[in-house]
Amino acid sequence: MTQQLHIYNTLSREKEIFTPLNPPLVGLYVCGPTVYSDVHLGNCRTFISFDMIYRYLLHCGYKVRYVRNITDAGHLEGDRDEGDDKFTKKAKLEQLEPMEIVQKYTLGFRDVMREFNTLPPSIEPTATGHICEQIEMTRKIIDSGYAYVSNGTVYFDVENYNKKFAYGQLTNRKLEDLLENTRELDGQDEKKGRLDFALWIKAKPEHLMQWPSPWGWGFPGWHIECSAMSSKYLGNTFDIHGGGMDLQATHHTNEIAQSQACNHTAPVKYWMHTNMLTVNGVRMSKSAGNGFLPGELFTGNHPLLEKGYEPMAVRFFMMQTHYRSTLDFSNEALQASEKGFARLMAAIKTLDKIKPTAASTFDFKALQQKCYDAMNDDFNTPVLVAHLFDAVRVINSANDGKENLTAQDIDSLKTLMHHFVFDVLGLKDENAGGQNTALLDGVMKMILEIRAEAKAKKDFATSDKLRDALAALGITIKDGKDGAVWGN
RNA sequence: GGUCGCGUGGCCGAGCGGUUAGGCAGAGGUCUGCAAAACCUUGUACAGCAGUUCAAAUCUGCUCGCGACCUCCA
Known part of the structure; x- marks a missing residue:
């Protein structure tokens, strides 16, 4: 079956036909977690969405290299380019080495991802494992004239870059507007421009995580790691870069600028952004303090939760919403999904019990095409799910003898359900038997x-x-x- | 304040110019010893106002409400 996949590209703000740079190879980079605390559900939604995208690309026959980084260095606490980084701060709190924090939360993150039945990425590179690449990239950007050293810290020169390239193109903003609306912050005397951001940051002596560089001891800026690691593993230009919408304005905008300045080419063909998870209409975030931990969601041990929900019911709940729409959490909505998911699983089991008939009253090909059409329309999983429930009705009716399915139909339906429910949506039947x-x-x-x-x-x-x-x-x-x- | 986005039936959530989205909940029915499940039937939805059009939830304008980003965040 020929697929014509359309992807909404943040760069153009339109759905575009997906044509990989080097088919059948596809390079996919997703900004991963910063491992200084537990992942919360909002983070999970992004990674589950991209897991679905990864799975569908695989299903379509692409050979995908999926890179998702682990940020284990560099993030600053607060809104100034100084102070302890997040790991150091947390480490002092818990009396642990920074790398103990990193190890603890990396393992926790992987456990949660496994519970949500996400496929592991092809490569999961860490920022600390790529310090050399980040230093090298920073050096090249200085050489090309788009960065400057100021008191041991290296800044990217946004205004100079904007003379030749459109800095704010990802968010459709002009530099003048950005300059006007940038908040006046203290401690920025080192910077030439208000929008300039750090590529390399000078470390204070007490910093636990610091590395030698041509500019003295320091640590990499937040944005440079993704530029360095994506180009290392996927090339200077690759197919898809994804992440949460909150990364669009700052992190991804700066990534584009750095990569362009260093490699003299636009780094990414398709930018994809997933929308936020909200609770009672408010975005779930670390700073808002309204996030549940996945563990709390599974057990129901949280004031906002009436009961616990199985990881697969939660995943199904997310699949019933498009990845670019906000998803509002509520107990009522989650319970509805839980029941719907159980019905879907039951129907798949029922498929084994249907008695085939000689003639058919069901148009399998039409259903199959609708399923592919939904996915090809920018991964429209809610529409896919709607079609799958059409199949559920047919299956149950056939089981009641009210619809006729040939052996061929039953076989095709089994394959279809397996492909879309398990392979693409990444669901699994948690109650499917154990060894007894x-x-x-x-x-x-x-x-x-x-x-x-x-x-x-x-x-x-x-x-x-x-x-x-x-x-x-x-x-x-x-x-x-x-x-x-x-x-x- | 600037930029962008959103407001769909009891709840969640697709659609984005003309035909049933779908799930959950509700009502009626079939089946059943009862129940459950399943199936069938059922819902005067598109924030408000004005306009474009033969036709608007879908396009345009205005109003109201909500949110995101601009500052660490997926």
């Missing part, structure tokens, strides 16, 4: 037989007792025309 399934199946079969006999004798006291006892164990009995089935 065969044993449990046998036991349940016996119990259901006993119950069927009791029902035949109209001994409803016994049949209800069995059903209630099983319900207490979390096993649900559903009586159908052809006998009872069970599930948990």
Whole structure:
């Protein structure tokens, strides 16, 4: 099947036909987490969205190199280019080495990503592992005349850059407007221009994380790591760069400027930005203090949560919203998704029980095309999900004998559901049996037989007792025309 | 203040010029010993006002409300 994938490009503010630079290879870079604290759900949404994008590109047959960095150095605390970096500050707090903090939260991040069933990136480079590359890049930018050294710190010269390139193009802003609206901050005497940002920052003696450089001991600025690592692993120009929308105005704008200044070419063909997660209409963020940790969401151990939600129900909840729309969290919405997800999983299981008929009343090809059309339209997962629920209705109707499916149809549906639900949306059936399934199946079969006999004798006291006892164990009995089935 | 975006039925959330989005909840029905599940039927939705058009949730203008970025954040 020929796919014509369209991607919304932040650069052009339009959906564009996706044509990779070197098909079938695709380079995908996503700004990863800063590992100085636990990831919260908002962070997860971005990574889950890009996991879906990565999965669909793979499904379409592209050979994708997916790079997602781990920021383990360089971020400053506060809005000034001085002071302790985040790791050092946290390290003092917890009496730990900075790299212990990094290790702790990197492992935690990977655990959460695994719970959400995300595929690991091809490469997960760290900022501290690429200090040399960042220094080299900084040196080249100075050489090309777009950066200057001031008291051991290297700044990018935005106004000079803007003479030749459009600095604010990613957010569609003119330099004059940006200059007008930049807040006046203290401690900026070292900078020539108000918009200038640091490529390399001079370290104070007490800094725990610092490295030697041509400009003295210091540490890299925040933006340079992504420029250095993306060009190292994906080339000076690559296909897709992604991240949260909050990175667009500053981080990505500066990344483009640095890469352009250093490599003399625009670094990225398609810029993709995922929208924010909100709670009661307010953006979930570290500074707002309204973020749940994924663990709290799974257990329900948080004042805003009525109960715990399975990771897959949460993932499904996210897939029911487009990645470029804000997603507002509420217990009600999450519970709706939880039920919908259970229904979807149940239907996939039902597929194994349908009796095929000779003729079909169902147009499989049309459904399949709709599914691909949805995904090809800038990864429109909510529309995909709507079509999958059409399939759910067909499956259940066929199981009731109200719709006819040929063996071929059933097979095609199984493949389709597997491809889209598991491979592309990245969902999995968390209740799909463990290693004792065969044993449990046998036991349940016996119990259901006993119950069927009791029902035949109209001994409803016994049949209800069995059903209630099983319900207490979390096993649900559903009586159908052809006998009872069970599930948990 | 500047720039950008959004306001869809009880809730979540697609659509963005003409035909049912979808999920959850609600109502009625079929099935059933009861229940659950499933299926069928059902919902006078598009912030307000004005305009363009044969036709507007969808385009234009204004008004109101909300949010994001401009400062560390996915």
